[in-house]
Amino acid sequence: MTDKSVPLRRVALIGNPNVGKTTIFNQLTGMRQKVGNYPGVTVERKTGILSGTRPIKIIDLPGSYSLSPNSIDERIAYDVLTGHLDGEDPPDLVVCVVDASVLERNLYLVTQVIDLGLPVIVALNMMDAAKTTGLDIDVRLLEERLGVPVLPMVASEKKGIGKLIIEMRRSRLPALPDRHWSLLPSVDTEIQTLISKFAIEAQFVPENKRYIEVLQCLSNDVMLDFWNDKAPEFQKAVVAARERLSGMNVAYRQAEVIGRYAWISPLMNTVISRKKDPNAKTVSDKIDAVVTHRIVGPILFSLLLLLIFQAVFSWATPAMDLIESGVVGLGRLVRMQAPAGIVTDLVVDGIIAGVGNVVVFLPQILLLFFFLGLMEDTGYMARSAFIMDRIMSKVGLSGGSVVPLLSCFACAIPGIMAARTIANPKDRLITIMVAPLMSCSARLPIYTLFIAAFLPTGIVFGPITFQGLAMFSMYALGIVLAFVAAFVLKLVFKGQSSFFAMELPPYRMPRPRQIFWRMIDRSKAFVVRAGKIIFGMSVILWFLARFPGVASDPEIDAQRLAADGRFEVSVDSLISEGLSDTVAAELVSEEMAPVFRRINAAEAGHQVEHSFIGIIGHTLEPVMRPLGFDWKISAGLISAFAAREVMISALATIYSVGNGEEDSPLLRQQLKADRYPDGSPVYTPLVAVSLLVFFVIAMQCMSTLAITRRETNSWKWPAVMWLYMSGLAYLFSFIIYQGGRALGWG
Amino acid sequence: MTIVDLKPGDRAIVTGWATDDPPGRLLEFGLLPGTTVELVRSAPLGDPFDIKVRGFHLSIRKSEASLVLVEKRVTS
Structure with missing residues (x-):
């Protein structure tokens, strides 16, 4: 396909953050992208291919204001361009993407790149924004003075991309200009x-x-x-x-x-x-006057957060109900079509139930990513950092920590990775250490399930329901604890105070396509990650719950025998009263159904209790009992370490196996119906609260520990993270459950 | 005086730094002697500041703003 004797031309894309570099990268490479990491650090390394008879390899460098490394991102950009990175030559050509509406600051980086002695093309992006600001740029003169090709473009409207591609393909690369400026x-x-x-x-x-x-x-x-x-x-x-x-x-x-x-x-x-007075107020300035207003600003920010959580909790419900019934229907269909047996049990109770119980939360995750994308795309994310910086700096974080921490609401992994944009190492480490306390989307399924099943319904005020408020409290608890933890860590690592300088980009109309793709992208990552782990875990858990089988409980057998006897007696007496055989049997079945259901459940429960998972749960129960957790919850918590959301499929597996043929449609009904041998419910609202709080705090995610290990380059920090979070979780749940009981609440 | 002494809406010219080692990032953003800065507003809790420099908005903390020496431009 390609001429092997000519090596692939390599072109690096560099530019300030927020100049449309990613848009250009996507338009050049389409779907032919590879995402990896640079060796040694976890700065994302994005490469792609611009296809054609002579394909070009495009390297997307992290957003940088300068090549004097103030952050790991900028260090990587510099190392790639200078060939300091082991095993990689400098690129053949550098495309420097520039925001025409902030040309002066952007040219700083351009002059630095030009000085590296590599051929450079300047992509003068956002010409439309420059025009709106009243700037008329003489592109030819700029080109002449810089000594490198300058291509005006509006990447979001695909204007100028074609010309850029032509320039990138030229066999003769742009000449190297002399250094323009001079030192003292x-x-x-x-x-x-x-x-x-x-x-x-x-x-x-x-x-x-x-x-x-x-x-x-x-x-x-x-x-x-x-x-x-x-x-x-x-x-x-x-x-x-x-x-x-x-x-x-x-x-x-x-x-x-x-x-x-x-x-x-x-x-x-x-x-x-x-063409306009540079000091005239722009639309963006007028929006800022409201959004960052000293009273209106914080109110807007709080309302937005409340709206997001309320939306995630209630707007997603119809779609979730639909998926839920679809999964149940699919299970029924398989059971009807396939022969009864162990394989069918595995498919229905293990695979369909397990995976289905994760897919059902996709509507919520999509909604959350939608709101985060909207905030990023409009430029509001930077304002939230501006509003929050004072509070954040009090506890040892910075406004810059707000975005990584907000990302953690979706998943701690991208959030922890986003922390690398924080230049100050102390700020960065503290942000990473408290990041997993922010409630990630994997906790959402557990919050949803237990709040919906065990906390009262009803309206507090306006559109805010009691359950919505409970959900808000879960998130609030995580945030408050993150602040406390950060404050403590700040005292532990005494050191230089941090600098915080952040650009407040102009507000932009949200681009639906951009938001949509990011939403799909991130949800896909969640589903793929969840899919892989949960598929495996579901099957393993089904095995653990199903084996090793034990002989049936003689006491339950006796009950069943007695019930069978009563059934026959009742049917006979009805027949003697003149009813037909079938009608009599139907009537009695209906009347005695609860009895048989109880007996079947008891037998299934007996089986699960003696399974591997039951044994593990029982071993843990003495430790977890003071928190109000029985052996089933303990077994679920263990399985949740693979990924928090696995807790749901673990419980689904335990309960649907436990209830045998009587597959009730909703896990929450099965949880509500569960009783201790003495008849008291396993789940009281107090147990639910204890469990919810445990889930807010506990470090139960292998992937988070792994990414922390990579980002901090040491096992010490993930170890500290696991210890402090799990210890805190146990303490809180212990206080809540024991305190609640002492007050007579359960 | 420094940026901290300005009132929202005031424009001034940077004259220097109140430190021997100014933060590199602020220099790279073009906060250099001779540059015009405008204090746009402070955040709801009084810190950080939103300043306009070289055509864009920058958020800097009070502690950093107090390092930037300025001279108020006489409005003609």
């Missing part, structure tokens, strides 16, 4: 001396890349550390140069920024003509 003379002199030292020890760095590399080392400690072993003499020379400059009172760390902006600012005046 005193700094420049030092740099020239350092370059000659650098050239001796780091010969492998091409000549045209030495200037930027040396400059980075002078102003940035992290960059200098890279050369500690590789170029020790150079490293010493840099330290000496720094001392000389400090002695002369030269702010060498700022030299690069000042030099670049000294070139960019005058350029702005020549290429941009303003």
